[in-house]
Amino acid sequence: METLGMLLDGFSVALTWNNLLWALVGVTLGTIVGILPGIGPALTVALLLPVTFGRDPIGSFIMFAGIYYGGMYGGSTTAILLNTPGESASIITALEGNIMARRGRGGAALATAAIGSFVAGTLATVGLTFLAPVLVQVALKFGPADYFALMVLAFTAVTSLLGSSLLRGMTSLFFGMALGLVGIDLQTGQARYTLGMLEMLDGIDVVIVAIGLFAVGEALYAASRHGRVASDVIPVKDSIWMTKEDWRRSVGPWLRGALLGFPLGALPAGGAEIPTFLSYSLERRLSRHKDEFGKGAIEGVAGPEAANNAAAAGVLVPLLTLGIPTSATAAIMLAAFQQFGLNPGPLLFQNRPDLVWGLIASLYIGNVMLLVLNLPLVGLWVRLLSVPAPYLYGGILVFAALGTYSLNHSWVDLATLFVVGIVGFIMRRCDFPVAPAVIGLILGPLAEQQLRRALAISQGDYSVFFTRPISATLLAIAFVALVGPAIVRFVSGRRRRAGAMAA
């Protein structure tokens, strides 16, 4: 096992006091910036980059990787407690996680997120250690047509989020997709629906819409009902920890989340959001407690959280092996490599094995540190929920506005936040689910770009979606996922009726 030997060498690099300290600084910073909406790991690494100029590259990268992993852990905390996802990969976590928190199960939700992140992060790091060169060859096979098929598959995940009414759910989805049209069209460079405002040219930020629909909408809704209805936030009851039942229901989602997240994260145009959608809908289909989804099912937190952390490790596969950045943080890490005169790629593994393997070893260590750091914090965080509702929601509004403003220092963003917040309030009031809107906003533009790219390359020939094996397979799975349950219901319904007739 050549790889194992090099990994051990890596541990000898990462386990020096100096580098352990860098890892600790990184994961602590990362957890903090992950919790604050608006300030993500990408921004943090960018700001620290000039500071590391001329210093030891190994220590710097260990710190950067800690920030990156830490940001993914921290993102779930506000999503669960305050319904305010800090970044787009935590949006799905907020769905079940926040409901759990409001039913007094916030501790269990935070714990399953933290442990799931640890399990998936570690599994994915193992994947990074042993599978990276193979996986990246598969990932490169994905062309625009295949990505489009993947987006179609991800869209089917929406079916598990539509709520009670198909019409309302689809309205919400199309509202999100319409918002996604705003801004410069990447394929033609033309502005769409920008109302003549320069600030709208870059489109509407997903995080702002998510915070607006979830947090602001929620706060307005709570305010509108205050005094008339008793607070629906129940402070922590029983133990803050996971019960035996919670453990049993979390293990499967953690492992499946890791299996989905790692390879999809490694795709050059995959991202960390799509695996969370797929994990959520998969867990919902597999769960024996389907009725609990939408009412605080722990599987709906465990799976997506595991998936987004595994995807974070997956992103490092194309970055380290080919120098392809696939997320904002990865792009800045690439700039960091270049600052130190290093070019990621196969040559990096040969020229600087100490750095590559030291970095990979530090990921294992960082994961352990994050678990140790985050589990005790759960007890502290859940106390937030005992804050009386008016103060809690007031705090959420301040927090949401601050986070939004810190993104671009733009008043237009703030205005967008509150307009979307009012829309979110109306949607909640009229029983429209908000999650499909966010999914439409994320997937709509991605699917559109890949579709048009695929057709431009094929010069308008639609058959590419069915002749390419990857694309055809993904579309077939999407078809089964969409139509399968209906057929099963139809068949079993007929059988039951037939049985009833026979009896």
Add this chain to the structure above:
Amino acid sequence: MLLPKQRAASVGVALLASFVLVLGLIAPALAQGAVPNSLRIMAPASPGGGWDQTARYAQMVFRDARIIPGTVEVFNVPGAGGTIGLARLVSTERGAGDLVMITGLVMVGAIITNQSAVSLAQTTPIARLTAEYEVIAVPANSPFRTLDDLLKAFKENPRAISWAGGSAGGVDHILVGLLAKEVGVAPSDVNYIPFSGGGEALAAMLGGHVSAGVTGYGEWAAQIEAGNLRALAITSAQRVPGINIPTLIEQGVNIELANWRGVVAPPGITAQQRQALINAFDRLHASPQWQQVLVDNNWSDFYLSGDAFAAFVEQENARVTAVLKEIGLAP
């Protein structure tokens, strides 16, 4: 004994001499010494990109080489290809003598395609700093061995050649437009596939999903060196030292394109303020620290300051406008 007239003349000479002397003492002080006491640098993009990096390295060198005595601050005003930062520079920051904004060829294009209400002509040009040259490459297993092969196929059936690059109307797109014009293909016939960010375009190239690709040399350098991509041409005027890629010009295609970056100041500043900013960047450019930054980041030195830079910006504007019009991205 001197006659009154002579005396007057000699007093005049003495006055003139002392004036010249004083001027002689002051002028170099103006040229070398007078720099702003403090400086703010606006990066009109998010942290991490090329403009942001340029701003932050300049900040570092201003500090480390002790060029600016007071504070040097970097702030980001991201959005719309830098035109949001530009609008702010021209309006609310008018007359601010302690501010420069990073700009570049990308902004020249964005002003035109976004139909921005403000333009670089309204700013006070200070200096051009760096250049990165564009490379034209094909996947390693591509049938095109040389630039001639690629251009021949391009001429025969323009739409069959898909070109990967950055956003529509950006530097990569402008280069493909120039190339089409040069070989006699209508720029509107170019099958240009824009990708967001360098990573996706690189993945499409390595996976062989497109026929050819265009980007800044630095972004694909590692893959070109490792033999995963074949570089066919670089857009510099002469070969870049250390990069063994033939230029377009030496292969008979008369195009030179540098993705340059520079700094401009707000409108309405005084001549002294402008000179002080130029002095500061002259000294930045002369410092060994800046030269090291250029080497570490693979940036080519492309320094030009004052009026010459202002004239250059005008030329670039005319050239880019013409190309974007033909591609169909400018009104």
